[in-house]
Amino acid sequence: MNSHLTIYILSDSIGETGELIARAAVRQFKSDKYEIKKFPFIKGKDKIKEILLDAKNELSIIIYTTVNEENRDFIEELGIEYNIPTIDVMTPPLNAFESVLGYPPKREAGLIRRLDENYFKKVEAVEFTVKYDDGKDPRGVKKADICLVGVSRTSKTPLSMYLAHKNFKVANIPLVPEVPVSKEIFEKDNKRVFGLIADPDKLIEIRKERLKALGLDYTANYANVERIKQEIEYSKSIMEKLGCTVIDVSTRAIEETATIIIEHMSRNFGDNMF
Numbered sequence: 001m002n003s004h005l006t007i008y009i010l011s012d013s014i015g016e017t018g019e020l021i022a023r024a025a026v027r028q029f030k031s032d033k034y035e036i037k038k039f040p041f042i043k044g045k046d047k048i049k050e051i052l053l054d055a056k057n058e059l060s061i062i063i064y065t066t067v068n069e070e071n072r073d074f075i076e077e078l079g080i081e082y083n084i085p086t087i088d089v090m091t092p093p094l095n096a097f098e099s100v101l102g103y104p105p106k107r108e109a110g111l112i113r114r115l116d117e118n119y120f121k122k123v124e125a126v127e128f129t130v131k132y133d134d135g136k137d138p139r140g141v142k143k144a145d146i147c148l149v150g151v152s153r154t155s156k157t158p159l160s161m162y163l164a165h166k167n168f169k170v171a172n173i174p175l176v177p178e179v180p181v182s183k184e185i186f187e188k189d190n191k192r193v194f195g196l197i198a199d200p201d202k203l204i205e206i207r208k209e210r211l212k213a214l215g216l217d218y219t220a221n222y223a224n225v226e227r228i229k230q231e232i233e234y235s236k237s238i239m240e241k242l243g244c245t246v247i248d249v250s251t252r253a254i255e256e257t258a259t260i261i262i263e264h265m266s267r268n269f270g271d272n273m274f
Helices: 016-026 045-055 069-081 091-101 111-131 156-164 183-187 200-213 225-242 254-272
Strands: 005-011 034-039 060-065 086-088 146-150 170-174 193-197 245-248
Touching (some): 005 016, 016 034, 016 060, 045 069, 156 254, 183 225, 193 254, 245 254
Parallel strands (some): 146 170
């Protein structure tokens, strides 16, 4: 057939799903004489009727994605009345899921778009956390949702990444006696700052393993018990000045520490955690 085909995409969200299906289907045919017209965020019947009145005057197909049952039924009725083929993208999978799960769908428009937005927030948080890992740039402290402080090997980086995957922008700052602490951390809301401490024996064990992995002498000052005790006392004094929440991570998994932090953030900031 050489006639020009118009594919109408109607959606109560952005219409991306319907458009992808239309393009995938039409490519299975030789003709390139087609046009896709997309109508996102369809709400009322007046707009639906207006679109289908245009569609009935040409060779057309209606592909629609709507979770609103009234709009779905109206599109189907007009499709029959105007002799336009209609394709309901959402109802068959919704019915299948409902039959298996045993309860009805939410029927909220735009949920997948909200999931996409959540994905991009997560990516942004991870990129931020990588950029401001290990005190690389103290300016990150001002922009961070959460700041972690602690001596080396108190799980600051893995904890930061875990929290980033929960959409938190995290800056972590190592505490070393010989290195001045950036002023930015003292200017931060201390309810967003968390100090991580650990048992000296646990730190010695972890640091020795780290040195071995790097092929270095495990008797180095980095794994010296007196040096570690000095660092921990120093870190505690800084945390006291900051007035931050202190968490002993000696026997805690990353997930446990993260849960404590997230609960703390929720109590103090509610929906304004981020």
